[in-house]
């Protein structure tokens with residue numbers, strides 16, 4: 546058996562086309578151009594790439610965007626002042642602060658300064674709370690992208706056993722909640738789970754977000770499972786790999802996301818979707 550490849554790049558391009566059309570309609574009919582402000586603190590090379598890609602993605606669908614690049618030594622209060630100013634700016638419908646932040650800045654305090662109505666990353670405690678209770682909220686982009694990929698591939702989640710490996714606030718915890726909302730039975734695993742393979746082998750749907758290159762091998766996966774790889778790891782030889790050993794696992798999975806070209810392209814697509822949504826709510 547060799548698994549179906551879940552082509553995130555293709556699915557993302559279909560969604561982006563419809564976002565582009567809705568953006569054009571919003572501008573034409575109501576004179577509102579969705580606007581996104583991205584704040585980047587410091588010089589992290591991967592973050593710089595992601596921020597540039599977010600800026601380009603906005604341009605391609607006809608949204609307004611501005612990027613605020615701040616030096617590494619920016620203080621927490623300077624950063625919060627900028628966020629408060631963006632919160633009052635009528636051109637800006639969505640604000641996101643690229644993570645990770647430098648160590649001297651308290652990430653939670655910064656996220657709390659974003660007005661929930663502009664929280665297109667879905668990280669504010671109000672957004673998280675609304676997501677958990679199933680109320681209207683901006684959903685965090687990577688978890689929302691994972692659910693969209695699974696649904697658009699025609700995979701049923703209701704009644705399935707989903708196992709999530711990783712418990713971060715931006716992927717592991719929220720994706721577990723979204724899988725639960727889709728009526729999956731969810732098990733969360735992490736670095737202190739004993740006998741990880743015994744847990745992951747029970748998964749009909751396995752989501753891996755741990756940031757450890759190729760740690761999930763064929764022995765961790767039940768034949769016929771759907772495998773979603775959230776990892777993006779750059780190896781010393783320059784190759785980009787996921788948290789799943791793709792060649793081994795693709796041979797036994799029913800369907801699998803590649804890295805690159807799986808979950809990654811959906812993250813920015815869901816950001817565009819949230820930004821459009823924020824502008825539509827005006």
Ligand SMILES: Nc1nc2c(c(=O)[nH]1)N[C@@H](CN(C=O)c1ccc(C(=O)N[C@@H](CCC(=O)O)C(=O)O)cc1)CN2
Nearest residue numbers: 595641642643644645666686777805806807809810812
């Ligand atoms: N404020 C936020 N910070 C971070 C988030 C986030 O959602 N909001 N997520 C990640 C980084 N991220 C977006 O910011 C992100 C990661 C990966 C990709 C992506 O398209 N990956 C490609 C490969 C890209 C490459 O060549 O390096 C893929 O998997 O195909 C997009 C966005 C942490 N920070």
